[in-house]
Amino acid sequence: MSGRKFGRLPNWWARSSWLVNNVRSNEIGGGIASMKCLLALSVLIDFHSRTASVSFTGMERLTGLSRPMIVKGVAKLEKDGLIKIDREMFVNSYELTVQPNDDRWAKVPVDTIRKKLNTISNRGMAPFVALKLYLTIISLRYQSNNTVKVTHETLRSYTGVQPNQIRFGLDVLYCSRLIHLQPKEDRESNIYEIIGL
Template sequence: MKNFGFRQLPTWWVRDETALKRFKGGRWSGGSIAALKNLLAINSLCEMSGYSARVSYQGLMTITGLSRPMIARGVKALEANGLISVNRGGYINDYSLTGSATDPGWAKVPCLKVQECLSGLPNRGEATLAALKIYVYLLSIRPNNEKEVSVSYSKIRTNTGISQKWVRPGLDLLFSNRLIHVRRVEGFTPDELDVTGLYYFNQYTITGDLRLSKWA
């Protein structure tokens, strides 16, 4: 049984300027990738109007492409950062995403698209970590009535902690795994200067079903 439509991802923590920067690269990149993959996978399995999901390690392994030890490592990292709580019940665990009473905002996450495409992202490397951080950031700032997000490279770097050289590779991974589409738009705020001397910025489209749908 698959989930269709979108699920609600609490975004209070993304608005903390240090939040996505906690998921570090370098020798920590594997654990950071595992944490963000687990977060998206658990969210994609949540109830339609809630933050709870019941799933086995095998279910998370199927969606994320991670090994069992990396599932465990990623879940522990999410717990340590206060993003989830876990009621361990043996073969199947109950996961709850942490909300905020003072900042109840949430992002729409296309659950079926995440379930289909997340395992295609490699489980190691700075480009994958950049891709996951960018994806969560784009989801968190997308207006609810639109699929498109317009944001500069500099804002992506500022809010995710990604170095400049990894922004483009991260976006390329999201595009090649069909999680976003990218369109270049001319604008008045300089982001990058092309060979014609015109300023432009990228407009990102979140792919997948963002409508309110029933379980199927």
């Protein structure tokens, strides 16, 4: 078990349409790799400095990705401005970036991600959609709540995912025990519990 209950993931990118414009379905493998690497770094970083030094072997264990896909994933995150990489040392150091006008962040459940991230497949549309939805759900969580009440339409607007794909992505998250669907209060919104927070 980790000493921390949650990691700190700056999430300005959720409000700048990164998941819609830069993580596209015509590059599913690279998209899965970049999202898995982002989640992995969020549970490894120092809470205050937003930096972590981690080997490729450590990233492979945590994400279930191959080394070439980790290279591809972190390269995309760096190109899109979500991370900075210091390659001066034997092991790379990664820093999650923030924006001057947006320093908000998402809580990421450390032990849950450490145990479950590598169980999500690295191929296919359903895992791709699942990771987009998970990043959105943790970004929409408010203050000390471990639940998020949200409509499919809101999830679609943050992710660019087609309506008929949302259910398949959610099924991956349920099976991986990353989120739990709570009973509905109304006909429009679902309540998702983020497991581990």
